[in-house]
Amino acid sequence: MKSFQITRTLPTDATDAALRADVLQGLTGTPKTLPPKWFYDAYGSELFEMIVALPGYYIGRLERELLAAHAREIGAVCGARTLVELGSGSSEKTRHLISALPLHTYLPVDVSESALRQAGQALAAERPDLHVHALIADFTTAFTLPPTPGPRLVAFLGSTIGNLLPRERGVFLAAVRALLAPGDALLLGTDLVKDPGRLVAAYDDDTTGLFNRNVLSVINRELGADFDLDAFEHVALWDAAADHEWIEMRLRSRREQTVKIPALDLAVDFAAGEDLRTEISAKFRPDRLTGELAAAGLEVERFFTSPDQAYALTLAVPTDHATGPSTVRTTASVS
Template identity: 70%
Template sequence: MSRAFEITRTLPEDTTGADLRADVLGGLTAEPKVLPPKWFYDARGSELFDEITTLEAYYPTRAEREILLARAGEIAEATGARTLIELGSGSSDKTRHLLDALPDLHTYLPVDVSESALTQAAQALAEERPGLAVHALIADFTRELDLPGDPPGPRLVAFLGGTLGNLLPAERAGFLRAVRGMLAPGDALLLGTDLVKDPAVLVAAYDDEQGVTAAFDKNVLAVINRELGADFDLDAFDHVAVWDAEREWIEMRLRSREATTVKIPALDLAVDFAAGEEVRTEVSAKFRRDGIAAELAAAGFELARWWTDEGGRFALSLSTVPDAAGNGNAQTV
């Protein structure tokens, strides 16, 4: 018998527009200028990112899928999850490997800011799996989450794709604490993280020869033009990807080719750019096992399992919520 598909909105209808205005105003008047990466992802940006994931130079998606295919059974056995909560679920494509492997799964709870992506993916999964309760949540996972209903435990939170690396260190700490706060002893966190490697490999993944990542990076300017009436000339900016060895992260930037002034009528703002001036549009941190373990421990998790792809490029880690005696629900390996 089919369980009902439900969708709950905790993100107010006007939040996206208000957040965009605040981020653009604050970011383009800052020194140096910054724009948050979440504004890449309108319909066009999502199409471009899907294209990026098929490029030979962009390994993270393939590497993570390799691990999921090989280890989904172990994840299921270690967690015994009855509820799967996926943060930033998007199309829920990779999640199907987990859904197939979890024999006792009762509820799938995808969380995303995009109502259209959520509805399409969640409805499809509900139809494919009539015994599964699918409850989609329109919410910003970087803010405090209130889970709808009382999904049964054990609960497994999945945060895949290396998205943790897009958060700055203080943001990561707050995010992990918030995830820990919505879980109970016996629950677990499945985390995808890209690993530190040869900088040439990393830069190539974020600056492909085909120019797809450049178009993706510049799409944030197209979003601002459309939503705020700005007059950015996308051809006047170059995409740049730089490895910061000290912080161990990739920075994506947009560099102005010449001195120019951009008008943003919705903000009553004119922004001056010097020739060669850059706007940071994304940070993508890369990790080491010891560092991940320390960040998880600081948030109240215990790292229990660690898997990498065959090439050692990407990692999936499974962390547990210890009980009062300090015991998790998965044997540490």
């Protein structure tokens, strides 16, 4: 029987320190911003699960369908003995990969110890032949993977890469490339550019509004701030600029106001109508995605898309270890 273990690479106070730094930098900058990772306390995670179930929010559904349809082919191509999942959360989406791969080790990576422990222990009980080694780490900063059998498949799903600005994406992809040895691969989930009306509709609803404003609740609770959640309006916009092509989620101040954050000895002034950006969600075109991967030293090995060309899974390998020309696949079997 294989084992479950958990390794912490983050200091126990790292989350508090990161929140303080992000709030101070983001709310004193122009324009004001906050990183989307602070949506996800326990309540925020519950709200996100509700969002995923909404008819208009297609990302989770299409990704699960693509994984179900192509996990065996992905497994046949990469033959991974270790699956590394960045931002693993509940580990639900990767069940298809875990079943299809000849795995020895599953290595989920997340900042939440509770999420890792709950998901990892459940999976270890379901799959006694699988070694589950959870890693408490922030995948947006440098970290080292523990020794595990190769080849390895690094999965980064949910179009989470779209939350990074272009420069940040370049740094992230280069860091992932540095983790890959000969024979290893990256599986990347990305939302694709499509009709702006469909894009905005996926982010502009009451539940997403609650989710967006939850970042203010987190700051109130953790830093003693006095944000009035009702004083901010949820806004979702499509930025069609060629170098952007992303959805922006914002919180718009309904009135002129000053918010105090005692833990930072900070007072933040908001003008009426002023926006606080809480998330970007970049959408990709295949050629742009291929270019960004190539710049990081990665080559497309398989490219799977949903029938409506709304979502993609990309299997990429280090350029100097590619097995042949890229193969583009359109998934006609997924509805």
